[in-house]
Every structure is written in C-alpha cells, then in structure tokens.
Amino acid sequence: MGGKISANRIKIKRVYERRSPEDGTRILIDRLWPRGLKKEKAAIDHWFKEISPSTELRQWFAHDPARWNGFKRRYATELKSHTEQLEEIRKLARRGPITLLYAARDEAHNDAVVLRDMLTG
Numbered sequence: 001m002g003g004k005i006s007a008n009r010i011k012i013k014r015v016y017e018r019r020s021p022e023d024g025t026r027i028l029i030d031r032l033w034p035r036g037l038k039k040e041k042a043a044i045d046h047w048f049k050e051i052s053p054s055t056e057l058r059q060w061f062a063h064d065p066a067r068w069n070g071f072k073r074r075y076a077t078e079l080k081s082h083t084e085q086l087e088e089i090r091k092l093a094r095r096g097p098i099t100l101l102y103a104a105r106d107e108a109h110n111d112a113v114v115l116r117d118m119l120t121g
C-alpha cells in the first residue's frame with residue numbers, strides 16, 4: 001500500500017517522557033529495551049524492534065552528530081527491507097495519531113527522526 005503520512009499524525013518523543021493524551025498510539029522503535037524503565041511506566045502500545053537500526057549501524061553511529069548524514073542514509077537503506085512493519089505503522093497512523101518512541105538523549109539525531117521523515121517525506 002505504501003504512501004506518505006501527514007506530518008501532523010506522527011510525533012516523536014523520548015520513551016522516558018510521560019504519556020500524554022496527544023500521543024495516540026505509542027510505538028517503541030529501539031532494538032533494546034530502555035535502561036531502567038519498567039514496562040508499566042513506559043505505556044507502550046507496540047514495540048517494533050525489527051525496524052530499528054542494525055546493531056552494526058547503531059554501534060558505528062554511536063550517537064555522533066558528525067556521522068548523522070551517513071547514519072540517515074544507511075538507516076533509510078535498512079528500512080527499505082522492512083516493508084511489512086512500515087506498512088503496519090502507516091496503518092496505525094491512518095487510524096489516528098502515533099508517537100514514535102526512542103531512548104537516545106539526542107532529540108535531533110536518532111532513529112525516530114529518520115523513520116518519521118521516511119514516513120512523512
């Protein structure tokens with residue numbers, strides 16, 4: 001089915017932030033469970049760990065902003081092999097707002113930013 005999703009349907013947020021009514025469906029997109037966070041407190045509706053960056057890419061990137069452009073390019077390539085999961089997220093976004101959750105401290109340089117841009121761009 002594919003297709004782009006309206007940007008106002010997809011928010012991104014650190015998983016450690018409190019749930020809010022505007023979040024809609026909350027989707028964790030990291031491969032690893034966030035450190036120190038209990039499942040009940042996370043208030044996650046779905047966990048799509050399969051679409052997170054590969055271990056190799058995550059370790060190469062190491063949240064280094066100098067590697068951001070390379071990370072975006074490589075992760076976008078990896079995402080192309082996850083059509084089922086991407087379509088599932090698109091379906092959720094068509095039903096209502098979604099929030100892509102990530103654990104990284106850097107709000108501008110993380111996998112949720114790349115995924116949101118791919119879904120809306």
